[in-house]
Amino acid sequence: MPAMSALALEFPPVSHVTEWPSIFGGEGPLAVNKVVILMWISVALVFGFFFVAARRGKLVPTGIQNFAESIWDFVRDGVVMQTMGPEGLKFMPLLVMMFCFIVVTNIWEVIPVAQMPVNGRIALPAFMAVLVWVIFNVMGFARQGFGYLKSVLFPPGVPKALYILVTPIEFVSTFIVRPLSLSVRLFANMLAGHLLLVSFITITAALFTVGPGLVIWPFSFALLVGLTAFEVLVAVLQAFIFTILTAVYIAGAMHPEH
Amino acid sequence: MELLNVLAQQEPGELAEGLTAVGRGIVYGAAAIGPGIGIGIVVGNAITAMARQPEAAGMVRTTMFLGIAFTEALALFGFVLSFIVAG
Numbered sequence: 001m002p003a004m005s006a007l008a009l010e011f012p013p014v015s016h017v018t019e020w021p022s023i024f025g026g027e028g029p030l031a032v033n034k035v036v037i038l039m040w041i042s043v044a045l046v047f048g049f050f051f052v053a054a055r056r057g058k059l060v061p062t063g064i065q066n067f068a069e070s071i072w073d074f075v076r077d078g079v080v081m082q083t084m085g086p087e088g089l090k091f092m093p094l095l096v097m098m099f100c101f102i103v104v105t106n107i108w109e110v111i112p113v114a115q116m117p118v119n120g121r122i123a124l125p126a127f128m129a130v131l132v133w134v135i136f137n138v139m140g141f142a143r144q145g146f147g148y149l150k151s152v153l154f155p156p157g158v159p160k161a162l163y164i165l166v167t168p169i170e171f172v173s174t175f176i177v178r179p180l181s182l183s184v185r186l187f188a189n190m191l192a193g194h195l196l197l198v199s200f201i202t203i204t205a206a207l208f209t210v211g212p213g214l215v216i217w218p219f220s221f222a223l224l225v226g227l228t229a230f231e232v233l234v235a236v237l238q239a240f241i242f243t244i245l246t247a248v249y250i251a252g253a254m255h256p257e258h
Numbered sequence: 259m260e261l262l263n264v265l266a267q268q269e270p271g272e273l274a275e276g277l278t279a280v281g282r283g284i285v286y287g288a289a290a291i292g293p294g295i296g297i298g299i300v301v302g303n304a305i306t307a308m309a310r311q312p313e314a315a316g317m318v319r320t321t322m323f324l325g326i327a328f329t330e331a332l333a334l335f336g337f338v339l340s341f342i343v344a345g
Contacts, residue, residue, distance in 0.1 A: 014341065079320075082316070082317060181328075181331040181334075181335075184331065184334055185327060187338075188337045188338050192334075237323075241323055241324075241326075244323065244324060244327075245327060248324065
């Protein structure tokens with residue numbers, strides 16, 4: 001896509017702000033670029049955080065252990081108890097890790113120097129969506145056997161003739177649209193936020209020249225700061241939504257609909 | 259198309275490029291209409307529920323985010339599709 005220009009401002013094409021050159025000179029899908037490096041740092045951060053927090057477990061938590069336990073409590077009370085109930089507590093490690101990892105990978109969007117959400121490329125959201133897809137299907141078959149397929153494809157309480165219509169819709173929505181929308185939701189939100197910030201940074205930088213533009217420059221800059229705060233909110237909210245949808249999908253697979 | 263190019267005094271490729279940009283805008287704009295209304299309904303009803311029964315606010319908020327997430331997915335499909343539209 002060529003560079004777009006509006007009001008004499010040159011906006012970079014999308015590929016310029018999402019595609020990064022390979023760092024170690026590798027080629028193809030295994031090349032290591034900025035996004036991969038940020039992902040590795042995120043893994044190390046999340047692992048290190050919980051490792052340090054749990055190393056000296058105390059009955060009355062202080063400092064970093066306190067923070068880790070408040071995240072754990074938030075996921076337990078806000079996600080698991082609201083959607084799965086007490087029997088979902090065994091999924092706590094998965095959900096807490098997922099929440100923390102997505103928050104950290106998203107928050108790179110507003111960290112200076114990094115300025116790129118890892119989830120702004122579809123690879124990581126797609127992988128996590130496939131993981132969720134495998135987990136909820138395995139849980140469904142483990143809990144209900146082949147009755148799982150029956151309860152998904154032939155929901156009870158529907159007139160017999162309508163199954164011609166309902167079964168294909170249920171199949172597509174459960175096995176195809178669920179992972180697709182799960183990954184695209186996270187990816188598109190982060191990409192949109194990234195492009196929004198890039199646009200306003202471009203505008204703010206272009207207006208910061210002596211001339212008529214300098215008059216409206218403060219407004220543009222204030223909006224940029226406000227949008228940065230908004231993107232922090234979006235980063236945490238998307239992690240919360242991804243986690244809660246994972247919990248809902250697993251809970252739905254474990255219990256037949258009735 | 260030939261005549262249009264002559265009339266607009268354009269290079270052959272420019273018209274297609276411009277129309278692609280217009281198409282991208284229409285794809286995203288049209289995809290945002292329905293979810294916009296839908297999210298409004300979801301959040302509006304959630305606020306009504308919270309105001310009527312503040313003690314249930316936690317449960318309502320969780321369900322509200324779920325509803326927003328499902329509704330919003332359609333708009334995001336449009337957002338992604340607007341990049342996929344061949345240019």
